[in-house]
Structures are given as structure tokens and as C-alpha cells.
Amino acid sequence: MEEAQRKQAQLQEALEQLQAKKQVVMEKLRTAQKQWQLQQKKHLQHLAEVSAEVKERHIGTKQEFERLYQELGTLKQQAGQEQDKLLLPETEAELPQELDLPENKPQQVTQPQEQNIGYTMESDRSVSTKADCLQPAGNASLPWLPRDSMGERS
Numbered sequence: 001m002e003e004a005q006r007k008q009a010q011l012q013e014a015l016e017q018l019q020a021k022k023q024v025v026m027e028k029l030r031t032a033q034k035q036w037q038l039q040q041k042k043h044l045q046h047l048a049e050v051s052a053e054v055k056e057r058h059i060g061t062k063q064e065f066e067r068l069y070q071e072l073g074t075l076k077q078q079a080g081q082e083q084d085k086l087l088l089p090e091t092e093a094e095l096p097q098e099l100d101l102p103e104n105k106p107q108q109v110t111q112p113q114e115q116n117i118g119y120t121m122e123s124d125r126s127v128s129t130k131a132d133c134l135q136p137a138g139n140a141s142l143p144w145l146p147r148d149s150m151g152e153r154s
Helices: 002-099 113-117
Strands: 119-121 127-129
Antiparallel strands (some): 119 127
């Protein structure tokens, strides 16, 4: 019986040591879990901050893109207007030679002067003149014959 009590005491002591070790291990496990949770919380917080920063930059970039797109449209419109301004004087400078306006060629006219120099701008920007319909000088009895696009009398 003494032997059984001694063995029981040894087993009791071994059990207590195991329970103490278990308690230490459990405490270490809880500490490790808390550290892991804290680490995860910090990581998630960092991700949230980075995500918010990315969203802000995305919004700023989108607004900048929209502003630049509008500016591009404005610049295109201005460039078109400038091009029109540059092309318009060229075509106006070419018109007198192409149309043989009376101001470029001296003519003997039997009609009153005001009929020879008047012209109108039409909606399609082509210029027509009364000079195109003049009859040759000295032939006041001939009916007026309009000219076609090649300057020939029809």
C-alpha cells in the first residue's frame, strides 16, 4: 500500500506539472493570438488608409482628366476658329482673281457704275457679282446673258 500511495503521489505531482505546463502553453498561445490579432488589425488599418488614399488619388486623377478633356475640347474649338481665320483671308484674296471682279480688270461699261461693283455674300460663302452678267461694251441692244461657272456666256 505504501507503494501505491507513493505511485499515486508521483502521478499527482506529474499531473500538476503537466497542468502547470499546459497553463504556461495556453498563456503563450493567448499572447500569440493577441499579437496576431493586433498585427492583423494594424495591417487592416494600413490597408484601409492606403485604400482611402488610392480612392482620393483616383478621384483627383478623374477630375484632372475631365478638366484636361474639357480644355482639349476648348483648344480644338479655338484651333478650328484660328484655322478658319487663317483660311478665310486666303480664299478672299483668291476670289478677285478667280471671279474676274471689275476692280481687278478695267472695263468700259455702258451701265451705271453702281451696277458693276455690287456683290452679295450667300449662305454657302460663294460670291456672285453683277459684273458676271454684264454685256460687252458697246452692245447695249443685246440682252444680258448670264455667265456659267467657267465664265462663258450661255
